[in-house]
Amino acid sequence: MALVAARGTLLRAGVRLGTEAAACGRNGTRRSASHRVLVEPDAAAGIATIKFKNPPVNSLTLEFLTELIICLEKLENDKTFRGVILTSNSPGIFSAGLDLREMCGKNPAHYAEYWRAVQELWLKLYVSNMILVAAINGASPAGGCLMSLSCDYRVLADNPRYKVGLNETLLGIVAPFWFRDTLVNTIGHRASERALQLGLLFPPAEALQVGMVDQVVPEDQVHSTALSVITQWLAIPDHARQLTKSMMRKATTDNLIKQREADIQNFVSFISRDSIQKSLQMYIEKLKQKKS
Numbered sequence: 001m002a003l004v005a006a007r008g009t010l011l012r013a014g015v016r017l018g019t020e021a022a023a024c025g026r027n028g029t030r031r032s033a034s035h036r037v038l039v040e041p042d043a044a045a046g047i048a049t050i051k052f053k054n055p056p057v058n059s060l061t062l063e064f065l066t067e068l069i070i071c072l073e074k075l076e077n078d079k080t081f082r083g084v085i086l087t088s089n090s091p092g093i094f095s096a097g098l099d100l101r102e103m104c105g106k107n108p109a110h111y112a113e114y115w116r117a118v119q120e121l122w123l124k125l126y127v128s129n130m131i132l133v134a135a136i137n138g139a140s141p142a143g144g145c146l147m148s149l150s151c152d153y154r155v156l157a158d159n160p161r162y163k164v165g166l167n168e169t170l171l172g173i174v175a176p177f178w179f180r181d182t183l184v185n186t187i188g189h190r191a192s193e194r195a196l197q198l199g200l201l202f203p204p205a206e207a208l209q210v211g212m213v214d215q216v217v218p219e220d221q222v223h224s225t226a227l228s229v230i231t232q233w234l235a236i237p238d239h240a241r242q243l244t245k246s247m248m249r250k251a252t253t254d255n256l257i258k259q260r261e262a263d264i265q266n267f268v269s270f271i272s273r274d275s276i277q278k279s280l281q282m283y284i285e286k287l288k289q290k291k292s
């Protein structure tokens with residue numbers, strides 16, 4: 001049902017599914033899955049690199065989310081690919097997280113559609129059968145960080161500007177339970193409690209220390225490191241690795257699946273509050289003022 005909704009959004013966005021989405025294809029040439037998601041397939045290696053291309057900051061607009069979901073689904077169903085690297089086409093910004101404008105000044109139906117797409121992306125990532133490695137080549141707050149936390153392994157470029165973390169409280173909003181669970185599953189309860197309450201954004205050395213990322217490497221080695229990690233993981237028999245991953249993660253996703261509609265309703269009523277809308281508008285203003 002979620003995918004049907006996603007396809008509806010894509011079609012409204014004027015993206016042709018038959019050809020472009022199918023171009024998450026096999027041969028070694030660089031092909032574009034859609035406007036905002038570039039896919040570089042290496043069929044011989046069984047690895048595809050997904051590059052986010054939603055300028056200026058790869059924020060998760062509904063259209064970008066939808067294209068990403070469909071692309072992941074295509075790769076998942078195409079047994080050629082056993083591993084995927086997620087990275088940004090614009091080094092400097094991995095992803096600015098959820099698109100603030102999708103959560104501001106819109107109607108409840110829009111918020112519900114948007115939140116369903118956010119849930120869907122997380123579900124697709126968190127229990128993917130493929131090996132997912134995040135090659136984090138830029139800043140990655142909030143929803144950007146969630147995407148990388150949903151992967152199996154995270155490599156972060158060593159640049160003090162590239163901070164990662166769930167900073168929702170700084171915006172006056174609250175990370176939902178499944179963001180929390182993803183973080184707790186990665187860095188543990190106490191570190192998550194502190195990081196979530198304070199909305200901490202960790203620079204590389206601290207991110208490594210707390211376990212938000214698995215490796216910090218020089219910027220020009222992020223992709224090659226991700227590739228070598230995926231190659232190591234590919235040596236493990238798929239069925240055993242996939243069952244183990246499912247055993248580790250299924251309870252977390254089941255928890256959302258069983259209360260998905262309630263979670264959407266919670267989000268819609270939370271985000272529609274005047275006080276929350278005001279906080280978000282102020283945050284957007286602050287981002288604008290930072291420039292001047």
Ligand SMILES: CC/C=C/CC(=O)SCCNC(=O)CCNC(=O)[C@H](O)C(C)(C)COP(=O)(O)OP(=O)(O)OC[C@H]1O[C@@H](n2cnc3c(N)ncnc32)[C@H](O)[C@@H]1OP(=O)(O)O
Pocket residue numbers: 056057059093095096097098099100101139141142143144167168171173174175176284287288290291
């Ligand atoms: C319950 C709900 C849970 C929500 C989870 C979330 O994901 S909420 C989103 C949280 N995201 C952030 O807090 C990131 C905010 N952005 C930044 O900190 C910086 O933009 C960033 C990513 C570090 C990049 O900095 P840079 O200096 O390179 O760019 P700049 O700030 O000038 O931004 C360029 C334009 O992009 C707009 N923008 C930034 N982030 C977002 C966003 N998340 N959604 C929508 N738009 C965003 C920014 O306003 C600028 O727009 P402009 O019109 O050019 O002024």
